[in-house]
Amino acid sequence: MYEAIRRNKWRSFLLVFFLTLFLLVVGYVFGHAIGKGEAGGIGGLGIAGILAIVMALVSYYGSDRIVLAISSAREVTREEQPRLYYAVESLSLAAGIPPPRAFIIEDSAPNAFATGRDPEHGVICVTTGLLDKLDKLELEGVIAHELAHIRNRDVMFMSMVVVMVGVIALLSDLAMRYFFWGGGRRRGRGDSGGQAGAIILVAALLLAVLAPVIAGLIRMAISRKRELLADAEAAKITRYPKGLADALRKLEYDTEPLEAANKATAHMYIVNPLKDLGGFVNGLYSTHPPIAERVNALMAM
Amino acid sequence: MGDALAIVLGLICCLGLAIVGGIILMYNGLITLRGRAENAWSQIDVQLRRRYDLIPNLVETVKGYAKHESQTLEAVIAARNTAMNASTVGEQAVAENALTQTLRSLFALSEAYPDLKANQNFLALQEELSGTESMIARSRQFYNDCTMDYNNKIQMFPHSILANMFHFTEREFFKIDEPEARGPVHVSFS
Numbered sequence: 376m377y378e379a380i381r382r383n384k385w386r387s388f389l390l391v392f393f394l395t396l397f398l399l400v401v402g403y404v405f406g407h408a409i410g411k412g413e414a415g416g417i418g419g420l421g422i423a424g425i426l427a428i429v430m431a432l433v434s435y436y437g438s439d440r441i442v443l444a445i446s447s448a449r450e451v452t453r454e455e456q457p458r459l460y461y462a463v464e465s466l467s468l469a470a471g472i473p474p475p476r477a478f479i480i481e482d483s484a485p486n487a488f489a490t491g492r493d494p495e496h497g498v499i500c501v502t503t504g505l506l507d508k509l510d511k512l513e514l515e516g517v518i519a520h521e522l523a524h525i526r527n528r529d530v531m532f533m534s535m536v537v538v539m540v541g542v543i544a545l546l547s548d549l550a551m552r553y554f555f556w557g558g559g560r561r562r563g564r565g566d567s568g569g570q571a572g573a574i575i576l577v578a579a580l581l582l583a584v585l586a587p588v589i590a591g592l593i594r595m596a597i598s599r600k601r602e603l604l605a606d607a608e609a610a611k612i613t614r615y616p617k618g619l620a621d622a623l624r625k626l627e628y629d630t631e632p633l634e635a636a637n638k639a640t641a642h643m644y645i646v647n648p649l650k651d652l653g654g655f656v657n658g659l660y661s662t663h664p665p666i667a668e669r670v671n672a673l674m675a676m
Numbered sequence: 677m678g679d680a681l682a683i684v685l686g687l688i689c690c691l692g693l694a695i696v697g698g699i700i701l702m703y704n705g706l707i708t709l710r711g712r713a714e715n716a717w718s719q720i721d722v723q724l725r726r727r728y729d730l731i732p733n734l735v736e737t738v739k740g741y742a743k744h745e746s747q748t749l750e751a752v753i754a755a756r757n758t759a760m761n762a763s764t765v766g767e768q769a770v771a772e773n774a775l776t777q778t779l780r781s782l783f784a785l786s787e788a789y790p791d792l793k794a795n796q797n798f799l800a801l802q803e804e805l806s807g808t809e810s811m812i813a814r815s816r817q818f819y820n821d822c823t824m825d826y827n828n829k830i831q832m833f834p835h836s837i838l839a840n841m842f843h844f845t846e847r848e849f850f851k852i853d854e855p856e857a858r859g860p861v862h863v864s865f866s
């Protein structure tokens with residue numbers, strides 16, 4: 376499991392590196408195609424970038440409250456839910472982080488998620504269905520997976536990724552507008568760089584169409600790597616990989632959709648709460664690896 | 677000639693600065709890891725204290741229902757006091773094991789008293805004690821994790837040189853002596 380932790384850390388780092396590189400390439404190609412002296416365009420990009428960062432900061436600092444409110448979750452005490460309380464308390468001792476606050480959603484569909492911008496503001500939220508349907512070792516596996524997300528600061532990590540993807544999408548959008556509305560004006564001034572200029576223009580057009588899709592795919596790949604990382608760390612925290620593997624199988628076979636979840640919050644849960652998987656986009660465009668892959672990785676530890 | 681000398685001197689200075697900086701970073705890293713292991717060790721004591729605090733309550737509750745079991749109750753109290761007064765790590769480990777054993781026999785005898793088993797206070801204490809037991813186990817696990825990180829680091833080159841110079845010594849792992857305590861407890865109903 377130490378090997379799995381190291382490997383998943385390295386791979387998600389590599390993906391973030393590629394995403395940053397991609398962002399720079401996109402920026403460079405568009406900048407080159409649109410040309411110098413377009414102070415207005417660059418100013419626009421700056422404004423778009425600042426907007427994206429402000430939005431990311433708001434979601435970074437407020438996401439826990441927003442998510443808990445739309446999921447209609449409420450905080451529970453030790454007296455109410457001793458099983459949940461002791462699982463969270465003892466496993467956060469093993470994980471070496473302050474115990475997060477425990478929340479509950481009244482729903483018989485078994486599921487769980489974690490949020491909070493850093494380990495000091497950690498929140499773990501489970502459904503009543505999860506507490507009813509899992510035994511102690513399985514519950515500990517799920518809680519440990521969520522604690523690993525909190526310890527890895529995955530909320531911060533993924534919001535950074537989302538910002539980069541968003542900036543790439545904004546850049547592409549602006550470039551598209553420029554090609555439609557501003558391209559003719561520039562050609563009229565006659566400062567085009569001949570063949571090289573034409574090649575870059577074609578590349579920029581292609582990128583403007585493809586960049587948002589590629590960035591989105593990289594984002595999903597990063598998310599899947601972070602899930603596998605959290606699984607591997609959960610195995611280290613509980614010292615019992617089979618507990619989480621059994622829990623994941625149980626959650627997969629449970630067909631009931633979670634009513635409190637929607638498309639905006641679905642990616643946060645330990646397994647997809649919407650139960651509407653299917654179609655060929657499933658593999659590349661999902662935030663979580665298939666359950667079978669996660670179970671196999673856990674059983675190999 | 678003068679230029680070449682200046683360049684060489686500049687390079688030597690840069691190299692020297694880099695080495696000093698690296699040593700400072702490594703030294704601080706070792707301090708952090710050692711501090712983490714020490715803190716993890718004191719966290720175990722926090723959990724043990726929780727258990728000591730719960731025991732008098734438990735004994736009082738059981739007394740009300742099972743007056744004839746004073747021997748077991750006294751054994752629990754004695755084991756608790758021995759564990760609290762243990763002076764060395766080894767002594768404490770032995771005393772804690774004894775305490776766990778006496779608590780187990782206390783909960784085993786409670787099976788014979790239906791009134792006691794129905795008592796809300798008793799049930800809550802039982803729940804809290806078993807929760808505390810798992811917290812003790814998890815804090816020991818975290819101590820061992822921190823100790824492993826620290827021990828590995830001070831053996832690795834180049835940290836090993838610094839560790840020798842500044843007397844960073846290996847920490848001991850927490851070991852559980854009784855073999856049955858390693859695995860889960862098996863309960864048979866035959």
